[in-house]
Amino acid sequence: MSDTAQKNSYLHEKVEAKWREIWHDKSLNTLDMETVRKPFYNLMMFPYPSAEGLHVGNMYAFTGTDIYGRYKRMQGYDVFEPIGLDGFGIHSENYALKVGTHPLEQAKRSEENFYRQLHMIGCMYDWKRTVQTYDPDYYRWTQWLFVQMFRHGLAYRSKAEVNWCPADKTVLADEQVIDGKCERCGNLVEKKALEQWFFRITAYAGKLLENISSLKWSEKVLIAQRNWIGKKEGINITYPVVDEKGKRIGEITCFTTRPDTNFGATFVVLAPEHPFISQIQAVIKKDQAAVVGRYVEKTKKASHEDRIARGRKKTGVATGLYCVNQLTGYKMPLYVTDFVVMEFGTGAVVGVPGHDMRDFEFAEVMKIPVQRVVVGADGDTSPITKPEQVQEDEGKMINSGFLDGIDIKRSIGLMMDHLEKKGWGKRVTMYHLRDWLISRQRYWGPPIPMIHCVLCEKNGKGERHDMPGWYAVLEKDLPVELPNIKDYKPGDDGIAPLAKHKEFYETICPGCGSKAVRETDVSDTFLDSSWYFLRYPSVNSKTADTQPFDPKITKNWLPVTMYTGGAEHSVLHLMYSRFVWMCLRDWGYFDFSAKGGPASGWEEPFPEFYAHGLVIKDGAKMSKSKGNVVNPDEYIKLYGTDALRMYLMFMGPFSDGGDFRDSAMEGMSRWVGRIWRMATISLEPGTHSKDSDKCIKAIHKLVKKVGEDTESRHYNTALAAMMEFTNLVADENGTLSPELLKTFLLVLAPYAPHLTEELWSRLKAADSRREASGQLWSIHQQAWPGYDKHYLVEDTVTVVIQVNGKLRDSMQIDIESVSSQEKVEAKARLSEKVQKFLGESKIRKVIFVRGKVINFVI
RNA sequence: GGCGUGGUGGCGGAAUGGUAGACGCGCAGGUCUCAAAAACCUGUGAAGAUAACACUUCGUGAGAGUUCGAGUCUCUCCCACGCCACCA
Numbered sequence A: 001m002s003d004t005a006q007k008n009s010y011l012h013e014k015v016e017a018k019w020r021e022i023w024h025d026k027s028l029n030t031l032d033m034e035t036v037r038k039p040f041y042n043l044m045m046f047p048y049p050s051a052e053g054l055h056v057g058n059m060y061a062f063t064g065t066d067i068y069g070r071y072k073r074m075q076g077y078d079v080f081e082p083i084g085l086d087g088f089g090i091h092s093e094n095y096a097l098k099v100g101t102h103p104l105e106q107a108k109r110s111e112e113n114f115y116r117q118l119h120m121i122g123c124m125y126d127w128k129r130t131v132q133t134y135d136p137d138y139y140r141w142t143q144w145l146f147v148q149m150f151r152h153g154l155a156y157r158s159k160a161e162v163n164w165c166p167a168d169k170t171v172l173a174d175e176q177v178i179d180g181k182c183e184r185c186g187n188l189v190e191k192k193a194l195e196q197w198f199f200r201i202t203a204y205a206g207k208l209l210e211n212i213s214s215l216k217w218s219e220k221v222l223i224a225q226r227n228w229i230g231k232k233e234g235i236n237i238t239y240p241v242v243d244e245k246g247k248r249i250g251e252i253t254c255f256t257t258r259p260d261t262n263f264g265a266t267f268v269v270l271a272p273e274h275p276f277i278s279q280i281q282a283v284i285k286k287d288q289a290a291v292v293g294r295y296v297e298k299t300k301k302a303s304h305e306d307r308i309a310r311g312r313k314k315t316g317v318a319t320g321l322y323c324v325n326q327l328t329g330y331k332m333p334l335y336v337t338d339f340v341v342m343e344f345g346t347g348a349v350v351g352v353p354g355h356d357m358r359d360f361e362f363a364e365v366m367k368i369p370v371q372r373v374v375v376g377a378d379g380d381t382s383p384i385t386k387p388e389q390v391q392e393d394e395g396k397m398i399n400s401g402f403l404d405g406i407d408i409k410r411s412i413g414l415m416m417d418h419l420e421k422k423g424w425g426k427r428v429t430m431y432h433l434r435d436w437l438i439s440r441q442r443y444w445g446p447p448i449p450m451i452h453c454v455l456c457e458k459n460g461k462g463e464r465h466d467m468p469g470w471y472a473v474l475e476k477d478l479p480v481e482l483p484n485i486k487d488y489k490p491g492d493d494g495i496a497p498l499a500k501h502k503e504f505y506e507t508i509c510p511g512c513g514s515k516a517v518r519e520t521d522v523s524d525t526f527l528d529s530s531w532y533f534l535r536y537p538s539v540n541s542k543t544a545d546t547q548p549f550d551p552k553i554t555k556n557w558l559p560v561t562m563y564t565g566g567a568e569h570s571v572l573h574l575m576y577s578r579f580v581w582m583c584l585r586d587w588g589y590f591d592f593s594a595k596g597g598p599a600s601g602w603e604e605p606f607p608e609f610y611a612h613g614l615v616i617k618d619g620a621k622m623s624k625s626k627g628n629v630v631n632p633d634e635y636i637k638l639y640g641t642d643a644l645r646m647y648l649m650f651m652g653p654f655s656d657g658g659d660f661r662d663s664a665m666e667g668m669s670r671w672v673g674r675i676w677r678m679a680t681i682s683l684e685p686g687t688h689s690k691d692s693d694k695c696i697k698a699i700h701k702l703v704k705k706v707g708e709d710t711e712s713r714h715y716n717t718a719l720a721a722m723m724e725f726t727n728l729v730a731d732e733n734g735t736l737s738p739e740l741l742k743t744f745l746l747v748l749a750p751y752a753p754h755l756t757e758e759l760w761s762r763l764k765a766a767d768s769r770r771e772a773s774g775q776l777w778s779i780h781q782q783a784w785p786g787y788d789k790h791y792l793v794e795d796t797v798t799v800v801i802q803v804n805g806k807l808r809d810s811m812q813i814d815i816e817s818v819s820s821q822e823k824v825e826a827k828a829r830l831s832e833k834v835q836k837f838l839g840e841s842k843i844r845k846v847i848f849v850r851g852k853v854i855n856f857v858i
Numbered sequence B: 001g002g003c004g005u006g007g008u009g010g011c012g013g014a015a016u017g018g019u020a021g022a023c024g025c026g027c028a029g030g031u032c033u034c035a036a037a038a039a040c041c042u043g044u045g046a047a048g049a050u051a052a053c054a055c056u057u058c059g060u061g062a063g064a065g066u067u068c069g070a071g072u073c074u075c076u077c078c079c080a081c082g083c084c085a086c087c088a
Helices: A003-008 A012-025 A056-074 A090-099 A103-120 A136-151 A201-214 A219-229 A259-264 A276-280 A286-301 A304-309 A357-366 A408-422 A454-458 A532-538 A551-557 A572-586 A632-639 A641-650 A662-683 A693-711 A715-731 A738-748 A753-766 A821-830 A832-838
Strands: A039-044 A078-080 A155-165 A170-172 A190-199 A232-242 A248-256 A267-270 A317-325 A330-336 A348-351 A425-430 A450-452 A470-472 A506-508 A515-518 A562-566 A608-612 A615-617 A796-803 A806-814 A845-849 A853-857
Touching: A012 A103, A012 A641, A012 A753, A039 A056, A039 A532, A039 A551, A056 A078, A056 A562, A056 A608, A056 A615, A056 A632, A056 A641, A056 A693, A090 A103, A103 A632, A136 A155, A136 A470, A136 A532, A136 A572, A170 A190, A201 A219, A201 A572, A219 A572, A219 A608, A232 A259, A232 A330, A232 A408, A248 A267, A248 A276, A248 A348, A259 A408, A267 A357, A276 A286, A276 A317, A286 A317, A286 A330, A330 A357, A348 A357, A408 A425, A454 A515, A532 A551, A632 A641, A632 A662, A641 A662, A641 A715, A641 A753, A662 A715, A662 A738, A662 A753, A693 A715, A693 A738, A715 A738, A738 A753, A796 A821, A796 A832, A806 A821, A806 A832, A821 A832, A821 A845, A821 A853
Parallel strands: A039 A078, A039 A562, A267 A330, A562 A608, A796 A853
Antiparallel strands: A155 A170, A155 A190, A232 A248, A232 A317, A232 A425, A267 A348, A317 A330, A450 A470, A450 A515, A506 A515, A796 A806, A845 A853
């Protein structure tokens, strides 16, 4: 390489490393959290450190968030951009198991590698305030949160049928079961009855739903949250249960949203898990009880998957008992069936086979009579014998006593009134949302900070009267540290690894002082991440050792100004965080009164959330099982961080993600080289650039365009505009004056932080007149440039000439004449092409759009 | 089955109802070079037409509609993807 070439080529590796070091040494991105005036909390979802290290999907998300943060900083905000590691949990533990390294050891390795990479990608992270969920300093407060939940009655224990993954040997939350398979490993999930800790998130279902309308989130995510909460207004109808002779046995309550069709109810079905079944086993005939028992057993063994896979082919068994439909006096046979799930409603469903497809299918199998009570738009009033006749959505009532002739939608309310008046039913609101299952029979998580005392339980004593024998670990004794044990592998018996360690679980009862045992389950990873955003601003604060988050700092910095992350967390993480926030608020841990009412967002942790797109590779989401994970390291080495950042952002709008193909990287790398050459030549002592009018106009336009596009995260078009600008410069002088170069570097700075910092320092060195800028030495401390509207106006405007809406010609119009239809029309008529198309025809109408179009309609 | 998102050149993608394909990749040709790489320059939706330019027609998943004018708005259909799902 010649001297000139050496001088003119951009040595990205050297330059980028140099500035990273300087930024770090000078703590450029660390704020004084207590004194800032315009706080802007720019939060991105923290990664869980998988072992391959950071992949370009992570980098994509972080870069897109960082560009926004850098832009906001240049607009004068005090931007706090933290990063950390969500390193506890099944995902990290499974990897440790796979490679045979102890999770504690593996966490250290992953942390080192991850932070190395996170340094490389050039984001403005505050490296003095990181959070690792597996640090005792952090999970001490996760445990504290659990204790608060317990004290406020929101944590409880329940023996429940839980999702059990036989491969991961752990309990899974409903949300972690996908198509009956384990979210992590893909194995079929089984049902298992275990004592588990739950958080009563359903207590907040109404509030969680209500607040959704106040959130500035993408519509897609809001809909997902609404669906997940799944509010349903309905009625619980209680039916007397009788045997064949009419003797009363008990009662069954069914939830329904469609009581209007109740005159047509001809059977009742129970979920196999329904508690009523064990009650009646002794009452009903022996042979029938045996049949029911076998059916229940069979269902229990079947996985969730099997239960659905059997599809819509209905099965079930009769109990020999009847529910009395008090509207009609009809004795509805009572069945047990697996198409009814215990988790929703009351686990018992009243069957209206004429107007519900599942009920119809069941009635067909069981040969139950079908009664028509709705006439649809087709006017068919004949008996319902075919599935096509099952009208579910619309129509008028028939064969329904006082409802006859009334539209079904109105009938719902009328029937509810009637049932309530008679005392047969009660209106209820049901939610699809279930309580949050917190316990994990695993090793790699924060031990649940609870103590159980058998003696106290016997005596009915405990911290909470409804949970005798249970005590929370005293706050001064937190954290309950996760011990370093060798046998950390989960057992296949559902017993947690810590349950095999006496030295861990043997303790003293805080109530009576006798021997007691600690809880040996650990908590769900989603608990770790449900409050991390509260910790970040308070890391290293004066109160960091005595409080989970500093009240003063929290008041100033929360709620999070802008939250950015993947839409895949639409329901889980975002819902749990909202719940935890609401709890802390209700317990009095926040004071945002100065920030105004609910409309200003203080009822919510993330008033604004931006869902970025996903990077895919070869048409599929990056995952290690597909083997298409791309590590950014090699690309950073080859092309530099800035080129990779910009390449990722150039793939498409930030909301869309994109397909990673390394071939297109070359183009971005070339452009970086062109910028470098343009800038360094411009700064050479002998160069005295005078900018052309075109360039001056273009830079003003560029400032406007890049500002708008950055604000809306259309980074791809912002970059395209900058490329157009450099193309224009190349067509003109090929160089820029220091003034214009400065402006160009400023708008490029959020995108290419290293390159622009280097050129900025050279620009300052070259321009001796500029006074030393003291504290504001970095380009990233500068203000976003302004633009002059005066320069945005063109001297001439291209106006298109159309004939009957078809493009025929175009012309240049002076800016003075552009508003005059008369002048524009006159000029347009002179066009030969237009004359050709106009011919002898009579012009019926002329459409004139200022500065755009003149259209002759003939 | 429900909810949602999207279909534009060879590819990624641009287009307040007003010049479709900006910008980039790829490809082709050229400059430089003994040669190559790199870099730079020119061209690049399809078809027709021309010595060459000019030019003409078609073209945003399919079909209809609204409009002077539709990638953009409305309806019907097809396809792809994402999430949820025997939720009563």
